[in-house]
Amino acid sequence: MKAAHPHLPAQTIASLWQAHHFSDLNKPHLRPDDIRPVLEKLGEYADIDKRVIGHSCTGRPIERLTLGHGPMVVLAWTQMHGDEPTATAAVLDWLEMLMVNNTSNELALPDHWHSLVTLHIIPMLNPDGAQRMTRVNEQGIDINRDARQLQSPEGKLLWQQVLELKPDIAFNLHDQNPYYTAGNTAYPATIAFLAPAFHPDKHVDAPRLRAKQLIACMADTLSHWLPCHIGRYDDTYSLRSFGDNIAGTGASTILIESGAYPNDPHRQVARKMNVIALQSALEALLGNLFQQKSLADYYRIPDNVEDGLVDIKFSQVRQQLGSTDYIADISVNIDKAGRASIRHIGDLSAQAGFTQISAYHTSVNPLKGITLDGPLVLDEKRYKALLREGFCYFVGDAKLLDNQSGLPCLCVAAPLSYTNLFVGADAYWVMTDNEGAKRAVLNGLTVPL
Template sequence: MPHPDTTLNALHTRLQPLRRAALCKRQLTLSDIRPLLRDLGAQPIGESYEGRPIERISMGHGPLIILAWTQMHGDESTATAAVLDWLQLLRDAADGEQAAAIGLPANWQELVTLQVIPMLNPDGAERGTRENAQGIDINRDALAQQSPEGRLLWQQVQSLRPSVAFNLHDQNPYYTVGASSEPATIAFLAPAYHPDKHVDSARLQAKQLIAHMRKVLAHWLPNGIARYNDSYSARSFGDQIAGTGASTILIESGAHRDDPERQVARELNVLALHAALQALLNEQAREYTLADYYAIPENRSDGLCDIKIHQLTFVPQGREAFQADVCILHKGADYVVDFVGDASNTAGFVEVAGHGKKYPATVHKGGDARALLDFLNH
């Protein structure tokens, strides 16, 4: 069904042809995105711990300054592809009728300046690790600033003074939307800038923008959008940047059923970012309230597992038989037991009935699940 906003439909239609095959995978490295960085006029702004370039793409020259960064965690690539998709769309609709077709004023580049860092942690990206080459989680380095990448991000915030900041990440696939069994494909947060969770005008705007993005995305994803708990985290960059007066928005890309490469979340990121830009320029987000933000269900951790076995009977030799659910995670080439017991609050991407089957041993958290899966398959 078409979205009621025709400009968002037009944007949605334009996305598919932009997808470069090199970006249609879970793990991106600097070499994967370098051709697009060149096409989009990226400029170096610093270096990683191992000397890889960190680049920024600039678009527009207006007073509303928006800063976005992604792949702060090297193994979280979904939004990297998304921001490059979005910037291609914006470049191709620079002004006039093309801009109007995707819901922007013809002079939008005179109103806004976009500053995008598509890969803040190229060393971690090369390794496929969350941390940088020092072993530091950059997003827990906002106070100590022992990582060159963290120092660079803070320098960018101090020099650019953004009005709006987008902190773009991936979350593990096991989050669900509230108490449901639906995977949280997109999760939002307007981070707190103080332990008492004050809502100043900038944070109010962030929450209004999130409510608007949620409404837009709900057309395509009615049950897959969640909201993070806003506990204050002084070591995290999002919380510290919110403290500068920027309307700071965390977007986490999560799982979607039958989408291992997270291309659904990639597309939804583009639509969310563009909806936010539209709302900033036409002030549409002002109609939303705090109640609209808090109506988004909370992002629940451990609501899913890769494989859930229901009510399997265990009959270990010489011991009392018992029934239990088993949750299994797929880690690389391995299948690992994650939970044994009452898993009634956890759903599986794959669910297996264990009723009537008797396994002649026990299994334990952290153990290899292959023998159990082989037993069930035969």
């Protein structure tokens, strides 16, 4: 061990990451073809054993990279949910960092660490889902709810690996939606940790204690970069999930969820933090630093709060239903396809928006559609004129509408069944004040009128 101080080695891994990470993996999503060249490169290192351990439903190879030959066995897998790619880039970066360290020897690892630990990494366990950008596999099965039935080839493979390798430490690496916050704050949880329960009573046995201690070490290290962005995931026992079942085999199991960070659409902050977290866990494990941590250190990490954030929060929106006036906050989220829809209506004082808009002193017009009775060329001037008249969507055959306005528009086959804003509805409306139409919200985008 070169240094016991937890800060400096973490800075080393951060600067190594900066210099050596796979820059081609800075993408909104990763498919099998994206990681293939990286797998080839890593497979060329003499120290890394790369092998195909099985195949997905459609026959795509699932590979495992192994480094080291020691008795302490670490198993990590990523992207079992095909649309959660952040940790895939991170584990590949981590292996590259460890290879760079073979010559530079900068990390706080014992010189003979290869003989102390065996690292098994399975990047992209669900290549079919990754290809389609879906959570589920080709059968439509959520692999992470298949730990008992084992009906998916990918789930079966993971369980076989667990039985064969008997990991001491297991890293289950995922992405979470961008709306989790670290505690009741407006800060997105960029990283969330969990040592999953292996029984409904959430008993903490020795391996689970070690998982919590390792998490406390990782959170400590990450807090140098992300003091307000680390959450502790809910530990309700999940009967069908892999993490909980693997924890039941006696492995110290650690879930890491990558999340959002402001102005970081490709989650590169979370990617880098995963590398630092994994490396600091390895250092803590090999240096026995984790034993200095207590359960209290784990529980000190703030809760990973679901729905703490929304994409856009409009506060104090005045509306009318029948003859009743009411004021409510409105939140809007934008899905991966770019559709903005209303998520919540009411008192949203406990939520923050990545974008916040005050609607104070403005009212939402009753939602009103204009029927297309023939072809309509919609330029910006014509569109804004319609919006000022209170029309916020079109009714009829979308082919009749030639939208040249550069603004989003909504065209539906039949008039909407509601005239007030409603949960799940597309985010299109017009807001007025005493002087008339003030602005339109078009697929979440605020447009002055």
